Amino acid sequence: MANVLVNAPKTAKKGEVVEIKALVMHVMETGFRAGTNGRIIPRNIIEDFTATWNDREIFRMKMSPAIAANPFVSFTAVAGESGTIAFRWTGDNGFVAEHKVSITVT
Amino acid sequence: MIRPGSVSLLAVFAASYALAQGDGRRSGYQEMGPALQKMQDDDTANPAMLFVQAGATAWSEKAGTADKSCADCHGDAVVSMKGVAARYPAFAADAGKPLDLEGRINLCRTTQQQAPAFGPESDGGLALSAYIALQSRGQPISPPDDPKLAALRAQGAALYKLRQGQLNLSCVNCHDDNAGRKLAGATIPQGHPTGYPIYRLEWQALGSLKRRLRNCVIGMRAEPWPYDATEYLAVESHLMERARGMTMDAPGVRP
Numbered sequence: 505m506a507n508v509l510v511n512a513p514k515t516a517k518k519g520e521v522v523e524i525k526a527l528v529m530h531v532m533e534t535g536f537r538a539g540t541n542g543r544i545i546p547r548n549i550i551e552d553f554t555a556t557w558n559d560r561e562i563f564r565m566k567m568s569p570a571i572a573a574n575p576f577v578s579f580t581a582v583a584g585e586s587g588t589i590a591f592r593w594t595g596d597n598g599f600v601a602e603h604k605v606s607i608t609v610t
Numbered sequence: 611m612i613r614p615g616s617v618s619l620l621a622v623f624a625a626s627y628a629l630a631q632g633d634g635r636r637s638g639y640q641e642m643g644p645a646l647q648k649m650q651d652d653d654t655a656n657p658a659m660l661f662v663q664a665g666a667t668a669w670s671e672k673a674g675t676a677d678k679s680c681a682d683c684h685g686d687a688v689v690s691m692k693g694v695a696a697r698y699p700a701f702a703a704d705a706g707k708p709l710d711l712e713g714r715i716n717l718c719r720t721t722q723q724q725a726p727a728f729g730p731e732s733d734g735g736l737a738l739s740a741y742i743a744l745q746s747r748g749q750p751i752s753p754p755d756d757p758k759l760a761a762l763r764a765q766g767a768a769l770y771k772l773r774q775g776q777l778n779l780s781c782v783n784c785h786d787d788n789a790g791r792k793l794a795g796a797t798i799p800q801g802h803p804t805g806y807p808i809y810r811l812e813w814q815a816l817g818s819l820k821r822r823l824r825n826c827v828i829g830m831r832a833e834p835w836p837y838d839a840t841e842y843l844a845v846e847s848h849l850m851e852r853a854r855g856m857t858m859d860a861p862g863v864r865p
Contacts, residue, residue: 507663511654529660532814573814574657 508603510591515608516583524555524563525578528593528601534569550595553577558587567595583609638799638808639859641790650805650863658740658809658861661733661816665741668734674725680738683722687745695743695806696751696858699847701758708762710846711739712818730837736816740807743860750857751804753850762840766848769841775832781845796865802853803846805862812865819846 507529516522528550535547547569555563562581586609593601639647653659670681684690698711705717715738716727728735753759770781784793785801792798806819813821820842824834835841 507660509654509659509663511652525654527654527657527660529657529664572811574660576655576657 508591508593508601510603510605512589512605512607514606515610518583518585518609520583521580522583522607523578523580524589525576526553526555526591526603527574527576528553529574530593530595530599530601532567532569532571532573532575536569548596548599550575550593550599552592552594554592555579555581556590556592557581558585559590562589583607585609635802635853635856636790636800637802637804637853637856637859638864639805639862641797641799642863642865646811646863646865650859656809656861656863658807658816658863661737661740661807661809662744662861664733665737665739668738669741674719674723676722676724678723680718683718687741691742691745693746693749693752695739695746695860696749697754699759699762699843699850700754701756708759708843708847710819710843711742712820713843715739715742731817731821736807736818739818740816740861743807743858746858747860748857750855751802751850751853753847753854759847762844763847763851765840766844766846766851769845770848774827775830777830779830781826801849802856803849804853804856805859805864807860808862808864810864816861819849 509527511525513522530550531548532550533545533548535544535549537545539545549569549571550567553563553565553567553575554561563577563579565577567575586607589605589607591601591603593599639650642650649655666687668680669687670679672679672682680687695711698714699708700714701707702709702714702717704721705713709717712728712730712735715735719725720727728738773780773783781801784798789798789800803819806822807816808822809816810822820837823842823845827834
């Protein structure tokens with residue numbers, strides 16, 4: 505399981521705009537660099553990042569080789585109902601990372 | 611009459627004065643812009659905290675043929691490791707020589723856990739040293755008053771002044787004589803090791819003080835010492851002595 509750090513509020517008022525920040529550990533190897541043996545290091549990046557709020561998609565991002573290692577993503581969402589915010593990163597070599605946080609909307 | 615502009619300028623000076631040690635010493639943190647300082651201060655934005663998280667897991671994981679974890683001997687790191695990173699390098703009686711924190715971790719690993727030592731700059735070793743260094747956050751750097759370290763510190767102080775490489779530079783030329791000025795676009799810090807291991811944005815990875823020193827040596831176009839050379843220990847000891855009393859802010863983010 506990959507290493508993930510998520511910063512999302514535990515509580516919010518209905519209709520409030522909340523900021524959600526997600527950081528994931530990943531080398532984001534571009535596929536353009538040569539190693540010490542002169543051979544190209546194969547590409548190894550995260551391709552997709554999605555966030556869902558009670559299974560409804562609230563944020564999606566396609567990542568490219570130009571994104572630095574350990575990508576940090578910050579976005580906002582309007583608080584609808586209480587429940588679970590789920591994060592999922594998928595990428596090369598079958599990379600999958602998942603994380604869930606719960607939020608109470610009043 | 612004081613114009614609003616000069617008031618805010620005064621406030622800025624006052625703020626930076628409050629941050630400084632009062633003796634003119636400034637950490638690398640204080641040389642960074644507000645965006646990077648914020649990145650370091652927010653534990654969910656500081657990428658080094660990913661390694662800390664891995665280190666916290668590794669702390670209580672059994673390893674080696676002795677099937678022991680760090681926690682089996684040392685208990686809760688929050689208690690037992692408080693201020694430890696602020697003391698190293700220190701003389702290790704069981705090794706009969708001075709060791710830095712990475713060396714200490716590896717000694718525990720090979721003798722107590724009977725597991726293979728972490729390689730230089732390996733993820734496993736860095737994660738543990740980041741987790742241990744975090745427990746010294748806010749603590750003053752306090753190298754031990756151990757006469758056994760005197761020779762090493764003297765060697766470090768001499769190396770710090772030694773001109774090396776094709777550029778014929780010593781550490782003093784940048785970090786004492788020109789600290790605070792620019793080297794290309796970057797501010798030259800005074801070189802106080804307050805935040806190690808650091809997440810350096812240029813590296814896109816966590817790295818130890820040793821890696822930073824290798825970088826500087828290569829920058830002077832000198833040949834870096836091999837990873838196990840005592841020269842690093844010597845310079846590290848001197849730097850910690852030079853930064854005595856400064857506040858640890860590990861694990862730091864640096865440009």
